[in-house]
Amino acid sequence: MDLSLTAWIQTGIIVFLSTAPPEVYISARPFKDNLKLSCLATGFHPKEITMNIRRDGHLVDRDDCLQSTGVRPNGNGTHQIKMWVMIPGGDTAKYTCEVNHPASNIHVVEEWGKSLVG
Incomplete structure (x- = not known):
């Protein structure tokens, strides 16, 4: 087998078998008369993950216009x-x-500190 192909396969196997934890950020920015509160998780592997936004401990859902x-x-x-x-x-x-x-x-809970972006 070609050396470069072997290296490519080994790299693919390492990436496939590896895990990477998420980096989690919560922020808010003004939007008209409201605030747009955002939660971002990035840099994780594999892709199976759950994310929730909570208001005073209660789950925010699609009924609250969560997107x-x-x-x-x-x-x-x-x-x-x-x-x-x-x-x-x-x-x-x-x-x-x-x-x-x-x-x-990894289980992360980040609290919004009331600061604004933008």
Whole structure:
């Protein structure tokens, strides 16, 4: 077998068998009279992951107009997912982003610190 083909196969096997934990970010930016609160998990492999946004401990869902990109490739063998929801500008609730990546045995909860981006 050609040496470069062997190296390519070995690299593919290593990537396939490896795990990479997610980096998790929560942020908000002004949007009209509201805030767009976003949660991003990126850099994880394999792609199986769960993400939730919580308001005062309660799950935010599609009834609350939660939106998601779904899991997408980053182009380097890892993946990303983003979820967001619009919240009133004066909302004083505690918002958290919760991510569970079973392959890397990672469970992350990030709290929004009320700072704004943009």
